[in-house]
Amino acid sequence: MSSTIHTLFGLLHTIICASPGPTRKEMCEACFDYLSLGGVFSDGPIALLAGQNSRPLSLLYHFIGVATYGLVRIMMSFPSPKKMWTGARFILVNTFHFIFSINI
Numbered sequence: 020m021s022s023t024i025h026t027l028f029g030l031l032h033t034i035i036c037a038s039p040g041p042t043r044k045e046m047c048e049a050c051f052d053y054l055s056l057g058g059v060f061s062d063g064p065i066a067l068l069a070g071q072n073s074r075p076l077s078l079l080y081h082f083i084g085v086a087t088y089g090l091v092r093i094m095m096s097f098p099s100p101k102k103m104w105t106g107a108r109f110i111l112v113n114t115f116h117f118i119f120s121i122n123i
Contacts, residue, residue: 023073027064030082030117042108049089049109053081060084086113 034046054061064081066072086109093106 023067023075023078024070026075027067027078031068041105042112045089045093045105045109046113049092050085052092053085053088082113082117086110089113 031050034043034050054064060081063072063077067078067081089109090106093102093109096102098106
């Protein structure tokens with residue numbers, strides 16, 4: 020259970036405290052907007068952080084949900100090459116942070 024909480028806390032810390040830039044801004048906004056959707060979108064991550072849910076697959080599910088939500092937010096209007104580059108960086112940075120925050 021503690022590894023799931025630690026992984027989620029590490030991801031949140033990285034998202035909020037990452038170096039400034041457009042990718043960090045998008046990560047923060049995607050995370051907060053995902054949580055503000057309510058229902059399963061906020062109950063799941065909060066249960067993970069509170070230790071009420073220790074399933075790693077639930078953590079992966081919500082990680083993929085936030086990443087997908089963030090990518091859709093970036094591409095919502097006309098997808099320009101700059102937005103596609105920001106979206107690619109968004110996915111790569113999020114995946115990098117997720118992989119390296121997992122305690123094995």
